[in-house]
Amino acid sequence: MATKVIVDVDTGVDDAIAILTLLADSEIELLSVTTVTGNIDCVQAAKNTKLMLTKGGSPDVPISTGATKSRSGRKAASAHHVHGSDGLGEIADKYWGTVSETPVFPGNATETLVAAAEKYGPELTIVATGPLTNIANAVLADPVAMSSIRSLFVMGGGFRNGNVTPYAEFNANFDPIAFSTVLHSEMNITLFPLDVTEQVVITRDDITTNLSGDLQQLIVEMTGKYIEFHQKAVGINGFFVHDALPIIALSRPALFQFEAANVYVVTHPENSSYCGQTLRFLPQSDAKETRLAMNCDVRAIKQRIWSLLNTL
């Protein structure tokens, strides 16, 4: 039976590739998408998601927008230099005419998450690839329902380094208060920090060699600016596909090595470069344990991404 999944996304370039990968995976049933403000605002994230659902052949999956500002008080999109002003490398306008009329429920993300948790409980996995604002709001609204789900997979945090400051990863830094609320909830959490997501680098050659036709063109266009950013910022000739990793792990957990830790996030001072830094300690019996994906089989993960995308 396919794993029931909701994704909570701030659809920039890597979220977009993650959504396409998920739609291609016949072992996953995507129930719904919720969007959160992060890379871009949650309304633009819903538009970008709609485009990916259409391209991925599932235009009827409902989308609910969520928080327009973080629990830490941040309002807007701060990642334009990475993902482009539309979140998709300045290509989205070109494609609007091709997008179907997927229903979008404004402001309904918390209700969607809680209702699905109540309905499906241990059959449901939520994958969060943006700041954790919506997930924290759902946990605060109904901690019992949310802790009954099978698992929450989160792309976020970084123990060796950050990516918006030397210490902090974007999702954790954008809403550290939400990140902390979720980490210390009763939910069963698996974290995919930069330590693992920065192991997988996708190059333009990878895309042109492994994909063809419209999908190749879309992904080449979408990743142009994102690759430029990575070349300047970290000196790699390609990009990290952060958000696709928890999606791959849903149906291929054996491609990752996991460990347990007690994880904490620095929530203040808000403007310091430490805000959003994640810290891990050996598990203590009186503290909340989080599962961390710290290493992965890079070659097999890339092969899995290409073989899935080629089924679309």
Ligand SMILES: [Ca+2]
């Ligand atoms: Ca994201």
